[in-house]
Amino acid sequence: MKKRIVVVGNGMVGHKFIDNLVNHADADQYQVITFSEEPRLAYDRVQLSKYFSGSTAEDLALTNADYYNEKNVEFILKDKVVDLDFDNKEVITASGRREGYDKLILATGSFPFVPPIPGNNGEHCLVYRTIEDLEAITHSAAQSKVGVVVGGGLLGLEAAAALKAAGLETHVVEFAPRLMAVQLDEGGGKLLRRKIESIGVKVHTQKATNEIVAGTEARYRMNFADGSHLETDMILFSAGIRPQDELARKCGIQVGERGGIVVDNNCQTNLENVYAIGECALWNNRIYGLVAPGYQMAKVAVSHITGGSDQFMGADMSTKLKLLGVDVASIGDAHGTTPGSLSYTYSNDVDEVYKRMIVSADNKKLLGAVLVGDVEAYGTLQQMCVNGMDLPEDPNCLILPNVDGGGMAIGVDALPEAAMICSCYDVSKGAICCSVQNGARTMGDIKALTKASTGCGGCTALTKQVMDSELKKLGVEVSNHICEHFPHSRQELADIVRIKKIKTFDDLLDGHGHGLGCDICKPAVGSILAAFWNEYVLDKKHIGLQDTNDIFLGNMQKDGTYSIVPRVAGGEITPDKLIVLGQVAKQYKLYTKITGGQRIDLFGAQLHQLPAIWKVLVEAGFETGHAYGKSLRTVKSCVGSTWCRYGVLDSVGMAITLENRYKGVRAPHKIKFGVSGCTRECAEAQSKDFGVIATETGWSLYVCGNGGMRPRHADLFATSLDDATLIKYIDRVMMFYIRTGDRLQRTSVWLENMEGGLDYLKKVVIDDKLSICAELEEQMAYNIGQYQCEWKTTVENEELQKRFKHFINTDAIDSNLAYVVEREQVRPATALERSNTNIQFVELVD
Amino acid sequence: MSDKPWISVCEFDDLIPDTGVCALVNSKQVAIFRSRRLNEIFAVSNFDPIGEANVLSRGIIGSIGDEVVVASPLYKEHYNLRTGECLEKPEYTVAVYPVRVDDGLVQVQV
Structure with a gap:
C-alpha cells in the first residue's frame, strides 16, 4: 500500500x-x-x-x-x-x-501584508503576488496615469519597475528612512534612491499613510501623518509578506x-x-x-x-539582483549588528558605486557586505562570508576598484568542496568539479548536468570560474580550436573567410592552417563558405569538403543507401504532388514514412537511382528539402486562420514565406522553425530554433529552442511584430548565429554560452549595439539571392550526375544490399536474416 | 611488389581532387582516393568493417598527425590510407591495394 x-x-x-x-x-x-x-x-x-x-x-x-x-x-x-x-x-x-x-x-x-489604512480596499488598490494580481495591475494601469507603490523593499521596487514600464508616473512610498531597509545600510540605500530617482521614479521615505480618500486631480488621495499628501490613480501594496x-x-x-x-x-x-x-x-x-x-x-x-538524515540548519539570506536597472547586493550581516564589528567603506558618487564590508572585531573574518552600483565582488564576498574563510592580508582590495588590473578575487581553489555555488539548485563546488571530471567542458554542459546557474543566474561567473579551474587541474587545455589543422575557432574562421573574402578551402588552409584538413574542419569550412558565398556545394572546388550526406544530396542510411526528402514548405502539399511521391516510392520500392517536420521521407534509394528519382520530382515541382544539410530543415505550421476556428493569423502562409526565404542557407547546425496561428501553439514553435506565434497584436518571435536530446524552451525575443519586422529580426539573429556559432552548435547551446545571454542578443539585434545589423541583413540578402535547388542543378547537368554511381567502372549494383518486407514495406535485412538461406529477399529495382 | 596484374579502372581525370570513387575489381570493391595536396592516390577496401556496408569511398579524406586518413561516412572512424589500420579501434583494419597511374589510367592490383 x-x-x-x-x-x-x-x-x-x-x-x-x-x-x-x-x-x-x-x-x-x-x-x-x-x-x-x-x-x-x-x-x-x-x-x-x-x-x-x-x-x-x-x-x-x-x-x-x-x-x-x-x-x-x-x-x-x-x-x-x-x-x-x-x-x-x-x-x-x-x-x-x-x-x-x-x-x-x-x-x-x-x-502580501496590506497595512490597515482606512480606504485601502478601493478597486484600484492592489497587491503584487500572483499572476492574477499582475493581470489586475495591467488592467488598472491601462486606466491610470499615476501609480504609487506602498513599500520600498525588494518586491516594492520590482512593482515600481512594472508601473514605470507601463508608462505611469511612479511613486514609491516607504515608512522607513531608506529603501530596502532590510538588505541595505544607509549609504547603500541613499545611492539606490539617487539612482532610482534619476530614472524618474519619485521616492518618498519616512511617510506613514493615515488614510486613502477620493482625490481631486486623480482617483485617490493619500494623506500622510506629517500632513503632506499625494494623489494617485492606483496603489500597489508591497509592504512585506506574512x-x-x-x-x-x-x-x-x-x-x-x-x-x-x-x-x-x-x-x-x-x-x-x-x-x-x-x-x-x-x-x-x-x-x-x-x-x-x-x-x-x-x-x-x-x-x-524517506528515511534520510538531512536537516535544515538555517540559510544564507544573501541576495544579488537588479532593480529598476540598478545592481544591488546584500550579504550576511549587512547592518553591522554583530558586537564589535568593524567596517570598510568605498563610496564613489561620480561612478555611483557604493560598497561596504562588515568584518569581525579581529579583522579576520567577513561578516557581511552591501554593494550598490557594482556587484562584481558578490561571488567572492558571499563565499568568503558563508564559508568563514580568512580575509586577505589587505581586505581593502576586496572592494577597491581595479586600479592596475589587480583587483582581488579569492581563487575558487580556496573554496571548500562543500561550498554552495548555486543556492537555487543546491549545487556545491564539489558537484561542479565532479561533472567536469565526468566530461563536462562548457557552461552548457554544466547547466545540463547540474542545473547550476539556471535559476536566478547570480552564480554564473563563479560557476564558470570553478569549471575553468577544474579543467585546468585536469590538464584539459581550454582550447576552442576547431581541430588540429586550424588554430582557430569556427567563429574566427568565419571572420577570416568573410573579411578576407576567401572562397576555397585550399586558400584558407594555405593561409591559416596546415596538414590536409579532416572530416571536422572540411565540412565546417564548407558550411562557412556556403553561408557567405552560397555557391553550388558540389562544385569541384567544394565537393571534397562536403559531409557524406551533402556530397550526394541525401541522407546515408545504415546500409549505404540514401533517403530522399523533398521540401514541403510549411507542410502544405497538393494531392497531385502526393501522388507523384507515391508513384516514385512504388516504382523504386522505397520505404515511406511521414517525418516529424511535416514532410515525407523515402528510404532505400541506391546512389545511381538518385538522379533519376529527382528528375521526376523536380519535374513535378519539388525542390530538395536539404534534409542532409546543416541548414534550414522545415518550418512546421498549424493550419492557421484560413481554416481554424481559433486562428488569429495565417500561419501556413507565414511558414511558407519563411521556409522559402531561408531554404538552402548553411549554418553551424541544422535549423528548424515553427509557426503557430494562435497561442494554442499547435505547431510547437517554442521547441524550435525560431518559433513564431500569432497574437491579436501581431507575431511573437521566440528564439533558440530545441527538441531532441536536450529539450529547451525557446526564449521570447520580441512581441507584436508585423511581417517585415519579424523577418528582419530573424535575418539578423540567424546571420549572427552563422557568424558566431561553433561547429555543430545548435542555437540553444549558442545562446546559453553567449556572454550576456538573451539580453545581449536583443541588444545586438534590436538595438544594433554592435552596428552590424545592416551588414547582417545584407549578408542574408546576398545569400538568399544565391539560392539554387541543388537537385535541380544536378539533374539538368549530365556531367554532374556522373558521380552518382556505386562503381566507376561498371553499372553493377552493390551486392551487399538485402531487403525483407515488414508491414508491407521494405527494410534492410538483419545480420541474422542475411545468414538464413531460407529467407527470400526483395528483388532490387535496377 | 605483388606479381598480380595491374588492372585499369578509370582515367586519372575521372578522380575529382580530394574525393573517392569505388571500383569493382575481381568482384572486390576498391575505394580509390586522390589527394591534390600530396599529389598521390590511395586504394583500400570499400567495405567499412564497423558499419558493415560498402561506403568508404564516400568518406572525407584528410590527415591526423602525420597519417593520411579517410573518415567512414557512417560512424566517422578514421582508417589509415597507407596501412588500412583503424585509428580509433586498431583491432579493425581494411585491405590496402597497390595503385598507380599509368599513361593517364588509374590501375590497381587486387
Missing part, C-alpha cells in the same frame, strides 16, 4: 517538494496529491516581473499537467484546503472534498507569536505527520522569505519522510 502524501499549496516550494519526492529512488512507495487555491500549477514567482516584459504564464510555469500525470501526481486546482481532520487523517477542502493522508505537507506560502498560517492556526498546529508555523530541523511541526516548508514555516523564530531556503526545506522534508 502506497503512503499518501498530501501537499497543501502548489507554489514554488510545494512543487519543489513534489519534484524531489517523485524523483527519489523510492518514489514508487508514495502517492502524491497536491491542492492549490490558484487556478494554475506552480510558477516562478521570482521572475514574476518578466510577465510585464512579455513572458506568459506558460513561460513562468515550473511544471505542467503532463509532467504531473507522467509522475502520477494527483493535482486539484482552485480548491482550497480549509480544514484538517486529525482523527481520520484527512484534509477537507472548500468544496467539501476529503482526502486521506499519511504525511501532510503545508506549503501554503505567504500573503506567513499563510491560517489553516494551521485554525486546526491547533503550533504557530509563532507573530505568525508562521513552528518547525524543527526536520521541518516537522508539533504534529509528527505534519510538515511545513517555505514562507509559511517558522524556524528558530525566523521566516525565510527567499526561494532558496524554501527549496532547502523541501529537500529536508523529503529526506525525513
